[in-house]
Structures are given as C-alpha cells and as structure tokens.
Amino acid sequence: MNINFELYRVFYTVAKRENITTAAKELNISQPAISKSIKNLENQLNGQLFIRTKKGVTLTEEGKEFYNYISQAIEYIKNAESKFTELINLETGIIKIGVNTTLTKMFLLPFLNEFHKKYPKIKIQITPGLSSDILSKLRMGLLDLVILNLNKNNYGSDLNIIKCKEIHDCFAVNDSYKELINKNISIKDLNNYSLILPAKNSNARNFLDDLIKKEGYTLNPDIELASYSLIYEFASIGLGIGYVTKEFIQDYIDNKKLHILKLKETIPPRYIGIVLNKNTLPSFSTKKFIEIITKNNN
Numbered sequence: 001m002n003i004n005f006e007l008y009r010v011f012y013t014v015a016k017r018e019n020i021t022t023a024a025k026e027l028n029i030s031q032p033a034i035s036k037s038i039k040n041l042e043n044q045l046n047g048q049l050f051i052r053t054k055k056g057v058t059l060t061e062e063g064k065e066f067y068n069y070i071s072q073a074i075e076y077i078k079n080a081e082s083k084f085t086e087l088i089n090l091e092t093g094i095i096k097i098g099v100n101t102t103l104t105k106m107f108l109l110p111f112l113n114e115f116h117k118k119y120p121k122i123k124i125q126i127t128p129g130l131s132s133d134i135l136s137k138l139r140m141g142l143l144d145l146v147i148l149n150l151n152k153n154n155y156g157s158d159l160n161i162i163k164c165k166e167i168h169d170c171f172a173v174n175d176s177y178k179e180l181i182n183k184n185i186s187i188k189d190l191n192n193y194s195l196i197l198p199a200k201n202s203n204a205r206n207f208l209d210d211l212i213k214k215e216g217y218t219l220n221p222d223i224e225l226a227s228y229s230l231i232y233e234f235a236s237i238g239l240g241i242g243y244v245t246k247e248f249i250q251d252y253i254d255n256k257k258l259h260i261l262k263l264k265e266t267i268p269p270r271y272i273g274i275v276l277n278k279n280t281l282p283s284f285s286t287k288k289f290i291e292i293i294t295k296n297n298n
Contacts, residue, residue: 010037011049012074015067019056093285094123098134099147102228106248107165107272108147111293118292122285130226131203135159138277144286146275149245151207155275162274162290164297168246169204169267172258176238181259188217194240196231197221204228207270208243215265232258 014023014034024031042049049063059067087093099108104126112124127134127143137143139158155161171190173180180193197219198205205224212219222240225231232249235242236257244258252258274290276282282290 007037007041007044008070009074010034011041012067012070014038014050014057015059015063016071017056018058022056088284090119090285090288091121093121093283094125095145095283095285095289096125096127096143097145097147098127098129098137098143100130100228101128102248103147103149103272104128105229106245111289111296114296115289115292119285119288130199130201132201135275138275141277141280144276144280144282145290148273148275149203149207150271150273151203151210158278160276160278162276162294163271164274164293165247165272166269167248167272168269169208170244170246171241171261171263172232172235172244172249172252173241173261174236174238174258175256177241177259180241180261182262184262184264186264187212187219188215190241191217191220194223195219195221196223196225196234196240196242198228198231198243199224199226202226202228204243204245211267 010023010027010029013027014020017023017026020031020034024034027034038050045066047062048060049066050057051060083092097108115122116124127137129137131146131148134143134146135148135155138146149167150161150163171187175181177193197208208219223234225234228245229248231242232244232252234240235244236252241261242258246253246260249258253260274293276290
C-alpha cells in the first residue's frame, strides 16, 4: 500500500484535535481539503476512521487503533526532525578520531581546543593506535576520521586524503654526541652508533625504511619505540640518535637539549593529513572540525 504521508498527517491532526475546523487552521489548509484527505485515506484503507458529531469528530474503534500506530510514527518523525536540526546546528553529536599520542599532543590539541570552545556540546572520542589499526577501524565505520603522518603509500581508492601540514624528519642527538653535531654524516654511518627508531610498520618507520632501501642498505636500531614522542625523550638523555620530526622537537632545540645532525642525504618532507572513508558521509560536526584544521593550515 502506497499512501501519501500528507494524508497521515491530516488524519493525525484531526484525530488529535477532534475538530476539522481546528485542524484546518493548524495545518493552514481549507476544511474541504481536510474532508477530502480523510475521505481519500478511508478509501485507500477500505474502512471508516471518523464519526461526525455535533461537537466535531470522533474516532471509530478501528480509527482509535489506527491512531495509536500513526501517532507513534508521527512523533518519531518529529523527533527525527528535531535531532537533525540539533545535529546541523552542532548542538549534539560525537566525533570519533583515530590518531596516535604524539600527533594528538603535537598537532591536534589546538584544534580540539578551538572546536570545543565553539561547540561544547559535541563529544570527542580519541582512539590511539598504529596507523594500520586505526585505518582498519575507519574502513569498518568505527571512526569518523584519522589523523596520520602520511607517507608515499597508496592508501587505497576507498580513502580520501587531505594534506594539512608539511613536516620534516631528521636525526637528533644530545650533547654526549658532540663529535657528530657539526659534522656532515651519512645516514648509513649512523649504524656505528646507538639508534632509536620508530616501531616497525609505523608510518614514520616505513617512510625511513623505504628511503634508505633505495640506497641499498638498512638501519639496525638498538631501541624501537611505538610512541614517537618517547624517541626524542630518549634521545634527549643520551640513549642514542633519535629519528624525529623537526617541528615536534623545536622546544628541545631551543633549549639545546637536542641538536639536529647535518646529513649528506636529503630527507624529503612528509605531511600530516586527514584520512576519510569515501563510503561514509561525514557528519556536520566532522565537516566543521575538518574545516577548523584545514583553515589553520593553509
């Protein structure tokens, strides 16, 4: 059965007000149009819905049962419209973000702060993890967006990549490596020293491994850390030469806790980016959050 929703709306209003004149005023349509709509609905249902009285109209027994169902449906629709309005006005909702701890601290925090000040009713849920894990959750629809240190990998045709901020990787040491601080050194020669690298299969490590593989050698780290921020902490106390991101260690450089090594090779820049699932339509709150990030990185 294919009945116009407008007929249900007319029936609901008439049944609720028990008066055609009152319903006509509320719906802003004429009384004859109301009567015609009721008649059309009764014809399509093959049954009588109302009994006319001197005071107005009353529902038949069948009409009362029908009203119980229709009233629930109308209320659900009203609630849906109200919820939709709240969502587009950013009065409710949640953003689920996949991002590692370092990027949360070194990149994301200012944007989270700005967004929260503007839209305090929107909840934010952070899911940390390796890039492979959070990208998998993004594809499953468990996350709204992912923030990554991008590399040259093909992330797949199902994902949309938005580049936000250019970053520059480097090797850094503390004062215990004075002999290296003002010396031009090859990345290959770093194998002669204690090395601190990101964990295998992280984006930063894959980027580095791909770079040196083209030169025909590998690096053999003494320490591998899943937390990128721990690398420059370890390097700053002299546990080894750390592979870090220059933009993330600026305070350490300014305070002379770390020194960037001069390399014979050039390490290409990378980007911090936003990753979205093309098969999922971003919510209004997600779009607004992305807008805040991209606006501040253009």
